[in-house]
Amino acid sequence: MAITIDQIKQLREATGAGILDCRKALEQAGGDYEKAVDFLREKGLAQSAKRSDRTASEGVIDVYSHGKGRVAVVVELNCESDFVAREESFRNLAHELSLQIAASQPRWIREEDIPAEELEREGNIAANRAREEGKPETIIPKIVEGALKKFKDETVLMRQKYVRDESMTVQDLYNGVVVALKENIIIRRFIRWELGEASN
Amino acid sequence: MAITIDQIKQLREATGAGILDCRKALEQAGGDYEKAVDFLREKGLAQSAKRSDRTASEGVIDVYSHGKGRVAVVVELNCESDFVAREESFRNLAHELSLQIAASQPRWIREEDIPAEELEREGNIAANRAREEGKPETIIPKIVEGALKKFKDETVLMRQKYVRDESMTVQDLYNGVVVALKENIIIRRFIRWELGEASN
Numbered sequence: 001m002a003i004t005i006d007q008i009k010q011l012r013e014a015t016g017a018g019i020l021d022c023r024k025a026l027e028q029a030g031g032d033y034e035k036a037v038d039f040l041r042e043k044g045l046a047q048s049a050k051r052s053d054r055t056a057s058e059g060v061i062d063v064y065s066h067g068k069g070r071v072a073v074v075v076e077l078n079c080e081s082d083f084v085a086r087e088e089s090f091r092n093l094a095h096e097l098s099l100q101i102a103a104s105q106p107r108w109i110r111e112e113d114i115p116a117e118e119l120e121r122e123g124n125i126a127a128n129r130a131r132e133e134g135k136p137e138t139i140i141p142k143i144v145e146g147a148l149k150k151f152k153d154e155t156v157l158m159r160q161k162y163v164r165d166e167s168m169t170v171q172d173l174y175n176g177v178v179v180a181l182k183e184n185i186i187i188r189r190f191i192r193w194e195l196g197e198a199s200n
Numbered sequence: 201m202a203i204t205i206d207q208i209k210q211l212r213e214a215t216g217a218g219i220l221d222c223r224k225a226l227e228q229a230g231g232d233y234e235k236a237v238d239f240l241r242e243k244g245l246a247q248s249a250k251r252s253d254r255t256a257s258e259g260v261i262d263v264y265s266h267g268k269g270r271v272a273v274v275v276e277l278n279c280e281s282d283f284v285a286r287e288e289s290f291r292n293l294a295h296e297l298s299l300q301i302a303a304s305q306p307r308w309i310r311e312e313d314i315p316a317e318e319l320e321r322e323g324n325i326a327a328n329r330a331r332e333e334g335k336p337e338t339i340i341p342k343i344v345e346g347a348l349k350k351f352k353d354e355t356v357l358m359r360q361k362y363v364r365d366e367s368m369t370v371q372d373l374y375n376g377v378v379v380a381l382k383e384n385i386i387i388r389r390f391i392r393w394e395l396g397e398a399s400n
Contacts, residue, residue, distance in 0.1 A: 038321070042328040057396030060269035069260035069291070074272050076393060091269070121238065128242040191391060193276060196257030 003027055011036055015046035058085045059188070064098035070195045073098045076188040084183045093177045093185070099163065100170055101192050106157035109187050114156065122151045157187070203227055211236055215246035258285045259388070264298035270395045273298045276388040284383045293377045293385070299363065300370055301392050306357035309387050314356065322351045357387070 003026045011022040011033065017040045025045075029035035040046035059078035065071070077094040084090050100106075108114050126147030130140050153159050158171040178185050203226045211222040211233065217240045225245075229235035240246035259278035265271070277294040284290050300306075308314050326347030330340050353359050358371040378385050 038325055041325045043332060044329055059395055061265065061272040061393050061395055062269060063263040063265045063272045063274070065261065065263045069262060069294075072261040072263045072274050072276075074263070074274055074391070074393060076272075076395065078396065094269075125238055125241050129244055132243060189393075191274070193261050193274060193389075195259055195261055195276065196278065 003031060007031065007033070011040075015040050017045045021045045058082050059186075060085060060091055060094050062091070062094035062098045064095070064102055066102050071102055072193045073101045073190065075101065075190040078186040078188050079181070080183050084181050084185075087181060089177055089180060090185070093174065096162075096164070096173065097157070097170070097187065097190070100160065101157065101190055103163045104157075104160050105192060106160055106190075107155045109157050109190065111152055111156050111159065114152070119148060119151075123148055157190070203231060207231065207233070211240075215240050217245045221245045258282050259386075260285060260291055260294050262291070262294035262298045264295070264302055266302050271302055272393045273302045273390065275301065275390040278386045278388050279381070280383050284381050284385075287381060289377055289380060290385070293374065296362075296364070296373065297357070297370070297387065297390070300360065301357065301390055303363045304357075304360050305392060306360055307355040309357050309390065311352055311356050311359065314352070319348060319351075323348055357390075 003023055007026055008019060008022045011017070011026060012019060015022070015037060017025070021040060021043070022036070025036040025039040025043075026033075028039050037046065058081060059076065061074060061076045064073040064075075066073075075094055075097045077090070077097070079085050079090060123144045126144045127140050130143045131137075135143065153161075158169065158174065160170050162168050162170050162173050174185070174187070203223055207226055208219060208222045211217070211226060212219060215222070215237060217225070221240060221243070222236070225236040225239040225243075226233075228239050237246065258281060259276065261274060261276045264273040264275075266273075275294055275297045277290070277297070279285050279290060323344045326344045327340050330343045331337075335343065353361075358369065358374065360370050362368050362370050362373050374385070374387070
C-alpha cells in the first residue's frame, strides 16, 4: 500500500518521530495510524500517542451555561482562516447557536444526521395514531409526511426557528454570516447537557 | 412483569399522561420505557417524548473555556441535596475539576472506566519495547506493571496529580470536599474538546 506524504506528516506531528521512522512505521502498519503509533512506541521512537485525525483547526468552541449550572451547551464552529475565526460576526454566530441549542434543544445539526430508525419510529407513531383516530387509510401517507416535517423542524438545529427572530430559521441566520464572511463555515458538533439527565 | 411505582412516576413526569394510562402503557410495553412512550403517543395521550432515565438532579454543570475558544471543558458533578449543590466549596470543586481536565487531559474519570483493550494495548507496547531493548524475559512483567501504573496515573482524572498542588491527587482533593460536606458526590461525566480534533 502507498503511504502518502500527508500520513507521514500527521504521524510525525503527533509523535515527534523522524520522517524515515514514520514512513517505516506506516508501511509496517499497512497505513493504519494507531498501529503505526504503537510501532514507534515499541521501538522507543515516540513517547506518547496523541489523538489521530486532526483536521481543520480554525474556528471557535463556544460554551454557554444557563440556570446556575443546570444546563450547559458547547458548540464547535470551524472556518478556513484564523482571520475569520477572530471576526466578531463569526464568534457571535457561535454564541447565538449556543443560545439556540440551550433554548430549543435540537437533537441533530442537519436533517441528514437523523438516524433512519428515528424517522421510521416517528412515522409509525403518526400512522398508528391516525388509525386509532379512525382516519381513512388513503390519507395516512399525507399525515405521516406532515408529522415527519414537524419532527424535523423541531429536532434539527438548522431547521429550527431562530429563537431571537422567529421569522427566520437557524439556516437563514447561518447563511447570512457565510455570505458576509465569504468563507466556508461548518457547525462541527455540539452537546447540550442538563443536570441529572442520562448520558447519550 | 411487575411495573413499579417509580417507573409509572417517571413516565408520568416525562409525558404528562395519567397514572392509569402510564401503567397500561408500561404493561403493554413489557416495562420498556421508550415503547411505553410510543404507546402513549399513538393513543394521543402524550405529546412529546422526553429523554428517559432521569436520575439524580442535584449538582452543577461547570463549563470552562480556554485559549480564546480553542479548548472547552464541561464537567457534571452530582450531589444529594440542593443545599450542597449551592455550597461554594462544591461549586469550587466542579471548577477545579474543569481546570484540571483542561490542563491535564484525562481520558477517564476512574480507573475502572478504562476499557480492557486499552490496558492490553499499553501492556503489549511496554512488553514489546522491553524485548526490543533486550531486557530479560523474567523482568518483563515488572516492567509492564510499572508502565500500566504510569499510564493510569496520567490518563485517569482521579489518579492525576492536582495541577494546583502536585503533592496531592485529584482523588485527595475530592475526598477533602466529600468529608467536609458530608454528602455523596459523584463526578458524573466530562468532555474536553479541542478545536479541530476528531470527535470521539
